[in-house]
Amino acid sequence: GGAGASGGRAYSFKVVLLGEGCVGKTSLVLRYCENKFNDKHITTLQASFLTKKLNIGGKRVNLAIWDTAGQERFHALGPIYYRDSNGAILVYDITDEDSFQKVKNWVKELRKMLGNEICLCIVGNKIDLEKERHVSVQEAETYAESVGAKHYHTSAKQNKGIEELFLDLCKRMIETAQVDERAKGNGSSQQGAARRGVQIIDDEPQGQSSGGCCSSG
Amino acid sequence: MSLKSERRGIHVDQSELLCKKGCGYYGNSAWQGFCSKCWREEYQKARQRQIQEDWELAERLQREEEEAFASSQSSQGAQALTFSKFEGKKTNEKSRKVTTVKKFFSTSSRGGPKKEIQEAKAASPSINRQASLETDRVSKEFIEFLKTFHKTGQEIYKQTKSFLEVMYHKRELSIEEQSECMQDFYQNVAERLQTRGKVPPEKMEKVMDQIEKYVMTRLYKYVFCPETTDDEKKDLAVQKRIRALHWVTPQMLCVPVNEEIPEVSDMVVKAITDIIEMDSKRVPRDKLACITKCSKHIFNAIKITKNEPASADDFLPTLIYIVLKGNPPRLQSNIQYITRFCNPSRLMTGEDGYYFTNLCCAVAFIEKLDAQSLNLSQEDFDRYMSGQTSPKKQESEPWAPDACLGVRQMYKNLDLLSQLNERQERLMSQAKKLEKDLIDWTDGIAKEVQDIVEKYPLDLKPPSQPLAAIDSENVENDKLPPPLQPQVYAG
Numbered sequence: 001g002g003a004g005a006s007g008g009r010a011y012s013f014k015v016v017l018l019g020e021g022c023v024g025k026t027s028l029v030l031r032y033c034e035n036k037f038n039d040k041h042i043t044t045l046q047a048s049f050l051t052k053k054l055n056i057g058g059k060r061v062n063l064a065i066w067d068t069a070g071q072e073r074f075h076a077l078g079p080i081y082y083r084d085s086n087g088a089i090l091v092y093d094i095t096d097e098d099s100f101q102k103v104k105n106w107v108k109e110l111r112k113m114l115g116n117e118i119c120l121c122i123v124g125n126k127i128d129l130e131k132e133r134h135v136s137v138q139e140a141e142t143y144a145e146s147v148g149a150k151h152y153h154t155s156a157k158q159n160k161g162i163e164e165l166f167l168d169l170c171k172r173m174i175e176t177a178q179v180d181e182r183a184k185g186n187g188s189s190q191q192g193a194a195r196r197g198v199q200i201i202d203d204e205p206q207g208q209s210s211g212g213c214c215s216s217g
Numbered sequence: 218m219s220l221k222s223e224r225r226g227i228h229v230d231q232s233e234l235l236c237k238k239g240c241g242y243y244g245n246s247a248w249q250g251f252c253s254k255c256w257r258e259e260y261q262k263a264r265q266r267q268i269q270e271d272w273e274l275a276e277r278l279q280r281e282e283e284e285a286f287a288s289s290q291s292s293q294g295a296q297a298l299t300f301s302k303f304e305g306k307k308t309n310e311k312s313r314k315v316t317t318v319k320k321f322f323s324t325s326s327r328g329g330p331k332k333e334i335q336e337a338k339a340a341s342p343s344i345n346r347q348a349s350l351e352t353d354r355v356s357k358e359f360i361e362f363l364k365t366f367h368k369t370g371q372e373i374y375k376q377t378k379s380f381l382e383v384m385y386h387k388r389e390l391s392i393e394e395q396s397e398c399m400q401d402f403y404q405n406v407a408e409r410l411q412t413r414g415k416v417p418p419e420k421m422e423k424v425m426d427q428i429e430k431y432v433m434t435r436l437y438k439y440v441f442c443p444e445t446t447d448d449e450k451k452d453l454a455v456q457k458r459i460r461a462l463h464w465v466t467p468q469m470l471c472v473p474v475n476e477e478i479p480e481v482s483d484m485v486v487k488a489i490t491d492i493i494e495m496d497s498k499r500v501p502r503d504k505l506a507c508i509t510k511c512s513k514h515i516f517n518a519i520k521i522t523k524n525e526p527a528s529a530d531d532f533l534p535t536l537i538y539i540v541l542k543g544n545p546p547r548l549q550s551n552i553q554y555i556t557r558f559c560n561p562s563r564l565m566t567g568e569d570g571y572y573f574t575n576l577c578c579a580v581a582f583i584e585k586l587d588a589q590s591l592n593l594s595q596e597d598f599d600r601y602m603s604g605q606t607s608p609k610k611q612e613s614e615p616w617a618p619d620a621c622l623g624v625r626q627m628y629k630n631l632d633l634l635s636q637l638n639e640r641q642e643r644l645m646s647q648a649k650k651l652e653k654d655l656i657d658w659t660d661g662i663a664k665e666v667q668d669i670v671e672k673y674p675l676d677l678k679p680p681s682q683p684l685a686a687i688d689s690e691n692v693e694n695d696k697l698p699p700p701l702q703p704q705v706y707a708g
Contacts, residue, residue, distance in 0.1 A: 014565065017529075026528040040524075046516040047526040049571040066571055067529035069578075071471075073590040074533060077578040084565055 010060035013173050016082045017067045018106045019091030020099045024125045027156035028091060029065055032166055037157055054170055061170050070102075078106065079113055086173045087119040089165070090149075094124045095132040100140065107147050117180075119172045120149035121165060128155040271353065278360070281371070351499070352434055359431040366424075369414040376406060377428055381435055392443050396557035399436075403429075403560050429560050430500045437499040440558060442550035451549035458583060459544045464601045464608055469591040472538045473531045474515075475522045484518035486622070489543040492576075496546045501559035504551055505569040512572040515539060529575075537579045552577060 019025045026047045027037055033050045036042050044050070048067040053060070068074075068081045082088060090106055092099040103122055110118060122144045124135065137153075144151035150168065154161035236244040236252035238259075248256035363370030380402050387395055406428060410416040416424055442448045467474065476482040491511035498504045515535045519527040527535075540548075555564070555573060564570040582590070588598030600606050 012565075021530055026526070026530075030526065042526055044526050045513070045520055046528075046532065048529040048532045049568050051568075064567070064571075066574075069529045069533035071530060071534075074578070074582065076585065077533075077581055080574060080578050080581060 012062045013086040014064050015087040016085045017089050020070045020102045023091045023093040023099050024156050025091050031156045032162050087169050089121045091123045091125050093126050094135050095129050097134045100135045121169050122149050123152045125154050127153045128157050355434045362427050392446050399558050433500045441554050448550045448553050452547045455548050470534045470538050472534050474518045481518045481521050484514045488514035488539045492543050492545045501555045508572045509569050540579050
């Protein structure tokens with residue numbers, strides 16, 4: 001138990017991506033995972049499930065990004081998607097007031113279902129269209145703070161703010177996981193820990209021990 | 218040769234239809250090309266051989282295990298703690314070990330060897346036999362696989378075997394409790410493999426997969442759609458629901474897939490096949506693999522249609538459409554089974570888990586689907602649901618959305634034929650008109666000619682004076698010079 005995720009262990013985090021149809025969710029993750037925007041040469045077949053490996057201060061993180069269907073008709077399915085997720089990225093379009101209202105609905109739901117376990121990021125995308133802004137910076141940031149979320153501004157087109165967004169989210173998720181681990185380490189029940197929430201997988205290649213195993217038999 | 222004939226599909230050689238044994242009777246592919254009589258004989262032989270092999274395998278395993286047990290006595294100190302949970306049971310079991318091992322390798326865990334021989338005598342090639350063959354094959358694979366891990370492998374085998382024994386006694390418990398046992402087992406095994414077994418992390422996934430395969434192949438028939446649950450009722454409800462929604466079109470769901478493109482409709486067919494195939498697999502992981510394969514085909518269909526990577530906004534509606542078209546058997550049972558008995562690390566964050574979650578979403582959507590979710594008016598929705606009208610009639614496509622390719626082609630051809638017929642009729646009427654015009658025209662001309670002839674009747678007047686000679690009237694003839702005469706020049 002404890003915060004012993006330093007040596008040879010990797011965090012596995014599930015992050016859900018929420019947002020209305022045209023806010024640029026797909027562009028955002030494709031920019032992050034493939035560093036491409038509206039590119040005809042994008043090799044990936046799909047942008048609905050993407051993974052990324054990171055190393056943050058010696059801590060290895062496996063990030064799984066789950067895109068969710070943003071159409072209104074699928075709204076009720078949300079809880080099936082974001083069950084067991086460690087983080088949520090809620091994207092709106094700064095030129096579209098409605099998309100920001102949608103984000104507010106999701107935040108309410110997420111907090112209700114998952115409590116404070118989940119790290120929330122509210123993301124105003126398309127800052128390259130600053131002239132057409134319809135959601136004020138002040139309003140968005142105040143709202144984010146009021147619900148315990150962090151607010152970010154991004155442009156998938158100009159590759160602005162995206163790297164920072166994911167890095168920051170990962171750091172916060174690691175913190176939450178460590179707090180969780182400590183809490184579980186004090187208690188006697190460690191069993192449930194690996195089944196829900198964070199999973200800590202020991203995946204450091206240990207050459208010597210593998211050799212030892214095979215030769216001992 | 219065989220490849221060629223297979224490709225053509227229709228060509229079958231006469232000799233291929235006959236019994237493989239050459240007895241002269243016709244064979245049947247269901248009997249692997251034998252006639253019924255020869256198949257029964259072959260089957261009996263194979264069955265006997267199988268039983269023999271099972272016995273040998275069981276005996277060998279027992280020997281191996283006893284050796285392992287003896288060798289582990291020395292290092293008992295550390296192990297006693299690890300396996301203390303199973304140790305008590307082990308000593309109790311020692312006397313009936315042989316039967317236990319054999320039990321795991323027999324057709325049914327309930328029946329002893331006696332029952333098997335009786336079954337062989339009855340000689341009815343059934344699904345049961347297939348299942349038991351698969352179970353045996355999986356066992357052999359599992360043991361072969363564990364051999365590469367030597368001592369750890371034996372520990373794994375002991376653990377899984379004990380677990381199966383425990384599960385066998387827990388068959389009467391609720392499925393949730395059994396699922397809980399399974400989840401605990403996955404976790405305990407994984408922990409032990411890492412800490413005591415010193416299995417390197419990169420091999421962990423493979424070991425866990427093998428364990429899952431071995432255990433779940435055996436438990437499948439007890440824990441899949443068990444009678445203690447209402448899984449079956451739910452299956453039937455979903456199936457009925459999907460049938461009632463046969464009228465839903467891709468347009469209503471905004472499916473971003475254009476089936477007019479042949480490659481796309483190919484992908485759609487493949488995706489449907491994959492999702493239907495899921496039911497035939499026994500191991501949760503194999504079922505997940507079917508869902509993943511189905512999803513990849515959907516992504517391909519979207520990619521070809523839209524020429525950009527699919528987002529969840531594209532993927533989910535298409536998956537719903539595929540489920541509606543395919544109406545996969547025992548959908549709820551499969552979902553429940555995977556949820557209860559799959560290795561949780563796979564479902565939590567992995568790619569397979571993502572597609573599985575989407576399938577759950579698709580089923581939830583189908584169950585709750587209403588007029589609003591298809592952008593229809595309540596009246597239209599009710600009329601379609603009651604079967605009073607069908608939205609297809611308003612569109613140009615008369616075939617059902619779930620019609621197979623052949624039927625579609627037929628409808629297309631019928632459509633083409635009726636168009637041709639129409640053109641033909643138009644052509645015929647035009648031709649008739651032309652004919653009539655021509656007749657009218659000749660009649661008209663004839664009449665006109667008649668009129669003219671009547672108006673200017675032809676009367677021949679007799680010549681005023683007889684003609685003497687051709688040149689008689691030519692008075693200037695006299696003025697012409699005389700004709701030239703031939704002359705001779707002396708010289």
